Amino acid sequence: MKFLHIQNISKSFGQTKIFKHINLELEAGKTLSILGRSGCGKTTMLKTISGLIAPDEGDIFVAGIKINDLSPNLRNIVYLYQEDLLFPHLNVYENIAFGLKLKKMDNEVIDQKVHQMIIDLELEGQGDKMPNQISGGQRQRVSFGRAIIINPKLLLLDEPFGSLDVETRYNMQQLFKRLVAQYNITSLFVTHDLKEAFTMGDTMAYMKNGDLKVYPSKSSFVNDRSTGMQDEISFWNNIKMFDNG
Amino acid sequence: MPKFRKVTLLLYVVMIMFPFFYLFLLSLSAEWKFPDLTPNYFGIKNWQQIFSSQSGLGTSFITSLFISFFVALTSTSLGFYVSRYISYHPRRHTMSMLAYFPYVIAPVVFGACMIYFFLKMRLFGTLYGVILAQSFVAFPYALIFFTSFWGEKIQSYEQLVATLGGNVMQGFLKVTLPLAKGMLMICFFQTFLISWFEYGLTSIIGVGKVETLTIKVFLFIKESNFYFGALSCCLLILPPLFLIYLNKRYVFNKIL
C-alpha cells in the first residue's frame, strides 16, 4: 500500500452528490496535482480527507493506518485554504510557531525551528510584523510555513495561489516546490489553472462533477483531450504561427 | 461653509446638547417656578443628598449597577456560548427568528404575562427576580448579536486549528476568544445598557420593592419633585456617557 491510499470515498449533501467513489494513491514525499473547475467537489474532497467532513462511505489510509475514525486534530493532515487565514492577533513569528506551541514543545526548540523557517520562507526581518503589515504573497508564505513546520503527514492545498498576481504566483510556486522537497512533504495540490497543475505535481489527476481520474503519467494527462491540455497547446501554437506570419 | 449649513449644524448641536444642559441645570436647582426662566436657587444641595437615605439615590444607583452588571455578564457569556450552536445548526434561520421574539415583544407586556410564574418561583418583588426577568430580554439580544460573529471565517479558523493539531479548548482559548474580545466587550456594554435603561419590566416584576434609578425617576415625577427627577436622570446618563467617551462602539450597535 502506498503512503496515501484513498479507497472508494463518497459524499452527498441531501440529494446532491458531491463526489463519488474517489480512489487515489500517492507515494510519500510526492505531490499530486488535481485540476478541477469551481464546483467540481474538490474542496469537499479535501475537507473529507482532513477529517473536517465525514465521508458517507469509503476508507482513508495514511502510512498503512486507517484514519476514518480519527478526529482532525489527531490526523496530522493540514488543510490550507486559498485565503491565507493568518491569525490576526498574532505576529508572523507567533503564527508560524502556533502548531508547535500546541504540541507544548520546548521554547528553545520552537525558537530555533521558527527562525529557520522564517529564513527558508525568505521573510527575514518580518517576524515581529502583524499580518496586516505584510503583503499578500508574504502572508501566503507565512501560512505555508505554519503548516510545514509541524511536519504534517499530508498537506492539502486548496488553490493556495488563486488570489495572487502572476509574478507573485510564480515565486510562490517555486518556493512551494523547494520547501516540499526540503521537508519531504506529501501533498495534494488542487487548482483550476492548467499550467499550474502541470508544473506543481509529480503526478496528475482531473476532477469533474465529483469524479476523479488519476493519470499514470503526465503524458497521459496531456494526451487526454478532456483535460484541455491539447486545446492550450494548440492555442499557443497558433499564436506562434500568427507571429511568424 | 455656506451660512445655511452653519446655521443648520449649529441648530443640530444646540438641540442635542440642550437636554443635557437643562437636566443638569435642573438637578442643581430648587424653587424654579413659572414663569421664571432661571431658578431661584442654584447650587449643589440636591447632589449632596445623593447618599442620604431620604433620597435613596445612592442605593438606587448601586442597585442598578449591580443588576446591570449581573445581567450583562450572564447574558454576554451565555449568549456567546449558545450562539455558536445556533449559528452552526442546520436550522439556524428558524432558531434566530425564534430568538427575536423575546426581543421584539414589549418587555413590560412580557413581564406582565410572567407575573404568575415569578410568584410561583417566589421571585416576584425580589432583586434576583428582576435580574432574571431582564436576562430574558438581554440574553436573546446577545444571541442575535453574536450570530454575526460565527461566520465562515471563524469556522475556517476553527478548522485550521484542528488540522494544525489543536483540540477544541485550545482553539477556543488561543484563537476564538482573542478574536471575539472586541465583540464581547461591545455586547457586555450593550446588554448592560439594556438593563440599565429598563423601566417597564422592572416596575412589573420588582413591584416597587426593587428601586432602580429608572424607577426613581418615575417616583420623583409622580411626586412632582422635578429637581430630584433631574438628578436621577443625570445619574442615569453618566455610565452611557462615559462609555461613549471611551468607545462609541460600546453604545452604538446595529443588529442587522
Added chain:
Amino acid sequence: MKILESMLSKNSENKISLGLFFVLAILPVAAAFSYAVLYSFGVVGIANEGFTFRFWKEVLSTGEFIQSFGYSAAISAVSMVISISLALYLTIIFHKDFENKILSFIAYLPLSLPGVVAAFFGVQVLSKSGFFSRLSYKIGWTEDLSGFPDLINDQYAIGIIITFVSVVAPFFLLLFLNIYENEKVDELHKLANSLGADRRQSIWKVEIPILLHKSKKLISLYLIFLMGAYEIPLILGREAPQMLSVLIVRDLKQYDLTKISEGYVIAVIYSIVIGMITYFIFSRQKQVYA
C-alpha cells in the same frame, strides 16, 4: 455555508446549548404567551370560572383595542417617517461634516438618553409650565399658563411623537452615516453623476434607496418597538386612547377582575400581530439569501 459536522459533534455540549436556548429564549415567551391565552379564555385566573369567549367578545366589540392598535400604529408610523426623513436629510447633506471628531462625538450623545429620561425631559420643556411655555410668556406670545397649547397629554400625541423622534432619529442618523461609509455611497453618487444624473436625481435614485434598502430590517424592528413603547406614552400620553403597552398594563393592574382577562386578550392579540410581522421580516430576508 455548509455545516461543519465535527464542530457540533460533542453531544453533551450541544445538549447544554440547546437546553440554555430553550430555557432562556423559548420557554419564557412560550410560558408567558400560554398563560396569557389561558387567562384570556378564562381557563386560569382569579375569579375565572372556566373556558369562555366572553372576554374576547368584549374586547373585540368595544373597539377600545382596535382604537388603541390604530393609535399606536399611527404614532409609530408618523414618528418613524419624521425620524427617517430627518436622519436621511442630515446624512445626505452633512455626511462630510460628521467626519469631524467633535461633531461625530456629539452625534453619539443622544444614545445615552433612555426613554424614561426623554419622557421626563419632554414634560419639562413641553408642558404648560415647562421651559417653552415660560419662553413664550417672556416673549409675549402667551399671557399665562393656559395660553400655551397642549403639547403633552394631548389628543394628537404631539409630545409623544416629538419625544419618539428625539430618541429614534439620532440612532438612524448614526446608522445611515455608517451605511453611507460602508456602502461607499459617495462613490456611487459620483458614478451616477458620470452617467448623467444631476444632484437631485442622484439623491432620490441612488443615495436614499441604498440607505433605506440597507436599513429596512431595522426600520421594521423600530416600527414594532415604538408600537410597544411604554415609558414615553405612559408619561406623555392621555387617558384615552392609549398606546398598546400602556393599555395592557393598565388593564392588568385593574381592581375589576374582568378587566384583567380583557387585558390578557389584548396582550395575546398584540403578541400574535408582532409575531406575524417578525416572521414576515424574516421570511423576506431568507428569500434574499436563497
